[in-house]
Amino acid sequence: MNCFSPTQVIEEFFNQTWKEQFQEPMSLHALTMLWSFTVSTLALGATVSVLTVGIVADHYGRCNSILIANSLSLMAVAFMGVSKTAGSLEALIVGRFLIGLFCGLNMTLIPLYIQDISPTRIRGAFSTMNQLSQTVGIFIGQIMSLENVLGTSRWWPLMLSLSAILAILQTPEAQDILEEIEKMKEEAANLKGTQDVTMLRLFIVPSYKQPILIALILNASTKLxxxxxxxxxxxxxxxxxxxxxxxxxxxxxxxxxxxxxxxxxxxxxxxxxxxxxxxxxxxxxxxxxxxxxxxxxxxxxxxxxxxxxxxxxxxxxxxxxx
Structure with a gap:
């Protein structure tokens, strides 16, 4: 193993593809900007899906929303997987955006479900297990990106496509929880005197302002x-x-x-x-x-x-x- 990283390999792909399309090498500044944009498109996709996850979950239900997220992951894998063969920078960027949509939906829906099924006295520990799965996933990704594994000029599209495995494995689990989710909906429908909380009401109703402010600050500080x-x-x-x-x-x-x-x-x-x-x-x-x-x-x-x-x-x- 040596010190090369998939970043360098993908940057070489950027350089080569740019030269083939425009018949001139890419400047260092342009390469830095393009790489930064490619990396940040995931965050952009996640932002879009987080802002719309309430609408999606209310319309399709949590279970179906998880299935939709898995479909987005498979679409993202398709774009990223063919980007090198097609010599398309655009396909890689679109794939990153789609995987961002997937991440945004998953990181919102799954913690909610974990909290719903967790015993109150150990709910914090159960929520931390979600974070543990993310850190394990990051570490596995780092292993896969080693040059003698998948971090090569030939296999890096496959490295970016590994998320499809989890999306496929997660689909039966999402279907298994459908019955339990339906029971939760029935219990919620039996509650009297409740009012649907829309995104607009969250920012208008005075009693919601402090919790919303705390949630926004905590989440912003985490991501920043x-x-x-x-x-x-x-x-x-x-x-x-x-x-x-x-x-x-x-x-x-x-x-x-x-x-x-x-x-x-x-x-x-x-x-x-x-x-x-x-x-x-x-x-x-x-x-x-x-x-x-x-x-x-x-x-x-x-x-x-x-x-x-x-x-x-x-x-x-x-x-x-x-």
Whole structure:
């Protein structure tokens, strides 16, 4: 194994495809912008689906919505899988957007279902299991992206298509819970004196304002914590820092993330979610400042590279408690 990452392999695909289409090489600035846009289209797709998940879930039901999300995953795999063969940058970008739609629906619907079926006294631990599955998935993805696995110029489309496996496996599970979801709907329909809560009412009714504000701030702080940027660019950051095996270092961060997620399953019910959130937010802010300082001074020698390692490590650990 060497220090190359799938980022470099896909950037080479960008360069080659751009040259074939426009008969000139891509500039470094254009390559950076295109790669950043390709990465961010997932977040864009997730944002769109999160904003519309209430409408989808109310219209089709949670079970059918999960099936719709799985269909989006399979469509995304089809686009990303053929992008290299077709020599199409657009197909890869569309695939990333579709997988973002899938992620947005899943990360909203599945935690809701987990909370519905979890015993109240250990609901926090059950919710953390969802985070654990995500960290395990990230780590498996890092393994698959190694050059002697699927992170090569030949097999990277297959690497991006692995999400189809989980979508296919999840489909029977979604169908199995249909009967239970229908029972929940019957119980909800029997409640008297309730009123349907629309998106507009959430922002108009005074009693909803504080919970909505807290939810928005907490979710925004989680997504703006920098963790996703570290996952997407950790190999490049470590390479710029002069690390001999940056890919392996990134995998180490993923393994530590899993370890502390498991630890948080037992910790969340002991210390409480509010205490962990407040502590995590405070330390995360310090870590982000530490990372900014260390990345800005990568050209220097001395303790700054050490600060980079500490900052990345702490961000990975603290993210498990959000």
């Amino acid at each position: 914590s920098g963790f996703n940027a570290i996952i997407n660019y950790s190999t490049k950051i470590f390479r710029l820092a002069g690390v001999a095996h940056p890919t392996h270092t990134s995998m180490g961060i993923g393994a530590i993330n899993i370890l502390f997620t498991i630890f948080s399953v037992f910790l969340v019910e002991r210390l409480g979610r509010r205490s962990l959130l407040m502590f995590g937010q405070f330390v995360m802010a310090i870590c982000n400042m530490l990372l900014t300082l260390s990345i800005a001074t990568l050209h220097l020698v001395g303790p700054y590279v050490f600060l980079l390692f500490i900052g990345v490590l702490l961000v990975a650990i603290l993210y498990t408690y959000f």
